[in-house]
Each structure stands twice: as C-alpha cells, then as structure tokens.
Amino acid sequence: xxxxxxxxxxxxxxxxxxxxxxxxxxxxxxxxxxxxxxxxxxxxxxxxxxxxxxxxxxxxxxxxxxxxxxxxxxxxxxxxxxxxxxxxxxxxxxxxxxxxxxxxxxxxxxxxxxxxxxxxxxxxxxxxxxxxxxxxxxxxxxxxxxxxxxxxxxxxxxxxxxxxxxxxxxxxxxxxxxxxxxxxxxxxxxxxxxxxxxxxxxxxxxxxxxxxxxxxxxxxxxxxxxxxxxxxxxxxxxxxxxxxxxxxxxxxxxxxxxxxxxxxxxxxxxxxxxxxxxxxxxxxxxxxxxxxxxxxxxxxxxxxxxxxxxxxxxxxxxxxxxxxxxxxxxxxxxxxxxxxxxxxxxxxxxxxxxxxxxxxxxxxxxxxxxxxxxxxxxxxxxx
Ligand SMILES: O=C(O)CCC(=O)C(=O)O
Ligand SMILES: [Fe+2]
Numbered sequence: 001x002x003x004x005x006x007x008x009x010x011x012x013x014x015x016x017x018x019x020x021x022x023x024x025x026x027x028x029x030x031x032x033x034x035x036x037x038x039x040x041x042x043x044x045x046x047x048x049x050x051x052x053x054x055x056x057x058x059x060x061x062x063x064x065x066x067x068x069x070x071x072x073x074x075x076x077x078x079x080x081x082x083x084x085x086x087x088x089x090x091x092x093x094x095x096x097x098x099x100x101x102x103x104x105x106x107x108x109x110x111x112x113x114x115x116x117x118x119x120x121x122x123x124x125x126x127x128x129x130x131x132x133x134x135x136x137x138x139x140x141x142x143x144x145x146x147x148x149x150x151x152x153x154x155x156x157x158x159x160x161x162x163x164x165x166x167x168x169x170x171x172x173x174x175x176x177x178x179x180x181x182x183x184x185x186x187x188x189x190x191x192x193x194x195x196x197x198x199x200x201x202x203x204x205x206x207x208x209x210x211x212x213x214x215x216x217x218x219x220x221x222x223x224x225x226x227x228x229x230x231x232x233x234x235x236x237x238x239x240x241x242x243x244x245x246x247x248x249x250x251x252x253x254x255x256x257x258x259x260x261x262x263x264x265x266x267x268x269x270x271x272x273x274x275x276x277x278x279x280x281x282x283x284x285x286x287x288x289x290x291x292x293x294x295x296x297x298x299x300x301x302x303x304x305x306x307x308x309x310x311x312x313x314x315x316x317x318x319x320x321x322x323x324x325x326x327x328x329x330x331x332x333x334x335x336x337x338x339x340x341x342x343x344x345x346x347x348x349x350x351x352x353x354x355x356x357x358x359x360x361x362x363x364x365x366x367x368x369x370x371x372x373x374x375x376x377x378x379x380x381x382x383x
Contacts, residue, residue, distance in 0.1 A: 013037050014127045016146040016161070023152070032147050036161050037127055039238035039327075046242040052156040053245050069273050069288035071097055073296070076200070077104030079207045091211035091312075098301045098316030099273065099290070102204070105297060107196045112295070114185070115193040116264050119329060121183035122163065123236045134163065135177025144178060148249070149369060159246040159322045161236045167194040167333075168230035194230050194333060197260050201335045204258060204299060209346075212312045218346045222308055223257075227338025231256075235330045237270060240322035248320030248328075251281045253374060255365040256302035256334035263292060264329040271298075271330075274317035281317060281372055289321075303365065304336060307356060307380045310349025317374075336362065356380045 015031035022028045033047065072093040078086040093100035125133065134145045143164045150157070165179060166172040167190065173179065179187040202220055209218040237248040248270055263270070269289050276286030292298060301313040320330075337343050339359025356379070365376035 013041060018147050018150040020151050030150055030153055032150055032157060034127055034161055035159050035240075036123070036236060036238050039240075044241050046240070046245055049157045050159055050240075050246045051242075052158075052247045052250060055245065067288045068291050069097075069275070070291045071099060071101050071298070073101040073103055074207075075104040076102055076106070076203060076207070079210075080104075080203070087207065087211040090207055094208060094211070094301055094305075094309075094313035097273070098314050099298060099318070101292070101296045101298050102200070103296065105200045105203075107193070107200060107297065109295075111189075111193050111196055112262065114189040115262075115331065118180075118183045118186040118189045119234050119264060119331060122180050122186060122234070123161075123329065125182060129182060130180075133180045133182040145180075149366065156250070158249050158320075159237060159240045160248050160320075161238075163232075163234040163236075165190070165232045166229065167191060167232050168198065169227055169338075172229070190232060193331075194232065197333050198230060198335070200297070201258050201260055201299075201333075208305075208309070208313065212309070212349075214346060214348075219257075219305070219308055222337050222341065222343045223335075224338045224341060227341065229334075229336040229339065231334040231336070233332045233334070235320070235332065237320065237322055237328045239325055239327055241324065243322045243324050246322050248322050250370050251317050251319040251372075252370060253315040253317055253377075254300055254302035254332075254334065255304065255362040255376070256300075256336050257304040257308065258335045259300040259302055260333040260335070261298040261300065262331050263298075264331070265327060267294065268323060268326045268328045270320045270323070270328050272319050272321055274319075287319070290318075302334070303377050303380075304343065304358060304361060306377065307345055307353045307361070308337075308343050310345035310347065310351065310353050312346075312349045315374075315377075352381050354380060354382050 014034040014037040016034055017029055018032055019027060019029050072089050074090050075086055130145055145163045148158060148162055205219040206216050209216050240246050271290040271292060272287045273290055274281060274286045275288055301315050303315045305313050306315045337358040341358050342355050343358050344355045345353040361380060364379050368376055
C-alpha cells in the first residue's frame with residue numbers, strides 16, 4: 001500500500017488523501033492530486049478530473065463575454081456614527097447583491113499584513129513540510145490541509161488546495177494537532193485576525209438588523225458568545241493550464257451566516273457572482289467577475305443569514321475562476337451560530353423560513369452539495 005504523499009511511479013506526483021461517505025453510506029478514501037504540485041511540475045495539460053466547463057465557455061476576467069460586478073462599499077465607521085444613508089445601502093446590498101465590501105472596519109492593517117505573510121509562508125513550504133506542519137482532524141469533517149468536499153471518484157475536481165481550521169470557539173482544537181507549526185507565528189497571527197474579525201462581523205450583524213429597522217440585537221443574540229463558530233479556510237489557487245475548462249471553486253452558496261473574505265494576491269481576480277433571472281448556473285452570461293480593490297474586506301451573506309433574516313438578505317451563488325499565469329490566495333472566515341443552537345427567522349420578512357438547528361443545516365448542505373439549484377435551503381422553508 002502506498003503512503004500518503006508518496007511519489008508513485010505511474011503518476012509521479014503527490015496526493016491528498018480524502019475520506020468521504022459514498023452513496024451507499026460507506027466510509028471511503030480517495031486520492032486527489034495536489035494541484036500546487038501539478039503546477040510546480042509545470043504541467044501543460046489539464047488532467048481530465050479537473051475539467052468542469054465546456055470548451056469555449058467564457059469564464060476568465062479578461063475574456064470578452066464576462067461582465068464585471070461592482071459592489072457597494074459600506075463604511076462601517078459611518079454606520080457607527082448613525083448614517084441612515086449608509087444603512088440603506090447595507091440593506092439593499094444584503095438583499096440585491098448578497099455581498100458587499102467594507103471599509104472603516106477597524107481591522108488593523110498590520111494584522112492583515114501578518115496574516116497574509118503567514119499564509120504565504122505556509123503555502124510556500126514543500127508538500128512534505130506542509131504535511132508535517134499540520135496534523136489532521138482524523139475524520140471526514142473537511143478540516144486540515146487538503147481538499148474540499150470530495151464525494152466520489154467521478155466528481156469533477158476544483159483547482160484548489162486548502163487549509164481549514166476551526167478557530168472559534170476557543171479550545172475547539174484542543175488536543176488536535178491542526179494549527180500549522182510553520183511559519184511559527186501562524187496561529188498567533190490567525191487568531192488575532194479572527195478575534196478582530198469577529199468584532200467586525202458582530203457589528204455587521206447589528207448594522208444589518210438596524211438597516212432592516214429591527215431591534216439591533218435581533219440577529220446577534222442568536223450568536224452565543226461562547227458557542228458560536230468561526231471556521232477559517234485558506235484557499236490556494238495555483239496557476240492553471242486551462243482556465244477555460246477548470247474552476248477554483250464550483251458554484252455554491254456559503255452555508256455560513258456571514259463569510260468574511262480577504263484576497264491575498266493583489267491585482268489578481270477570481271471571485272465571480274451569478275446574476276441571472278433563474279439559476280441556470282451553466283449559462284455563460286450570468287457570471288460576473290467581482291471588482292475587488294486590493295486590501296478591501298468582502299462580506300458574503302450565507303444561507304444561515306438568509307434563514308434568520310427571513311429572506312431579508314439572500315445568499316448569492318458564487319464561484320472562483322483560475323488564471324493561467326498567476327496564483328491567488330484567499331482567506332474565508334465562516335461565522336456561524338453555535339452548532340446545537342436552534343435559530344429562528346426574525347418575523348416580518350418573507351415569512352417562508354422556519355427554525356433550524358444551525359449545525360444540522362450545515363451538515364445537510366454539505367451532504368447534498370454540490371447542487372445546481374438552491375436546494376439545501378428548501379430544508380429551511382415552510383412546507
Ligand atoms: O476565493 C474566493 O474569492 C472565494 C472563496 C469562497 O467562495 C469560499 O471559500 O467559500
Ligand atoms: Fe464561498
């Protein structure tokens with residue numbers, strides 16, 4: 001039997017070992033190429049397992065048919081000062097775009113610089129060093145250094161390697177060897193960023209409630225300060241030989257309540273949002289490249305927020321495209337109410353959502369993903 005990470009003669013590159021429960025309910029493991037190593041070897045052909053798009057699909061930010069999407073920028077310092085205009089922009093962005101940029105958020109630029117440096121440092125290591133720098137969660141719960149959501153041997157694969165860590169509640173990883181040891185200040189830098197980001201997201205939750213003319217704690221009170229979760233996912237997208245055929249992340253909505261994103265490789269593009277009348281996700285025309293100025297933080301409305309806001313905010317379909325000549329990294333912080341907590345839609349919205357247990361909803365979404373329609377959320381709609 002081959003060891004994880006061993007070079008095999010036939011293929012000569014490295015693998016992530018992934019566990020998944022197959023359609024018959026059996027726990028299986030599969031091996032998925034480490035895309036960073038494919039790039040390091042200088043491959044010029046895209047392996048078949050990564051083909052997701054039809055030839056000729058126009059996906060790239062530089063290609064003719066893809067439009068761009070300019071988002072609202074919300075100045076949180078103006079919101080704190082009670083600007084009604086800024087609150088109105090926020091309410092509209094949460095409903096119409098499902099994502100918005102924020103400034104005046106109070107995350108120190110030195111904290112962002114440091115987190116950027118440790119993340120670059122980690123992905124700059126050799127594959128063996130990365131493997132030995134991070135332990136694993138030892139189960140199929142999609143954490144650690146490796147891959148997202150591999151469910152079967154025949155599923156098209158995303159052009160990504162990622163590092164996923166539970167950062168909150170504090171102590172969630174006690175006894176588990178899951179924080180990278182290299183670079184040495186990785187954990188300290190990331191935890192500082194997570195702590196500051198939580199304050200920002202709490203403020204966004206308060207502001208969203210105010211923007212919908214609700215009690216200011218209507219959403220925040222569903223986030224138990226001790227039990228709510230912040231899951232970190234560092235996404236690494238190496239240059240890809242065929243950006244017209246591959247995707248960095250397949251179309252999805254985030255299961256989270258809110259996602260806070262920062263992208264690291266300035267000047268590169270990748271995030272796209274779907275704008276269409278119906279969710280015809282395979283159509284070329286609906287995908288727009290998000291205009292994302294360097295250094296800006298981006299908030300995405302997740303399914304759990306759509307539920308607790310009773311549809312006042314809507315989680316958008318988004319995906320990531322790859323680039324031929326540049327790598328890109330992003331850090332996603334997924335903020336969720338405590339998994340065991342029952343969360344209720346705040347009345348007066350669309351009236352179509354029902355109570356769900358936060359963790360059960362997320363497991364349900366992961367269980368059926370990827371989907372071509374917004375299917376998971378039907379689970380949270382009244383019959
Ligand atoms: O890399 C990005 O810009 C987006 C990442 C994303 O959508 C995710 O991690 O869920
Ligand atoms: Fe996402």
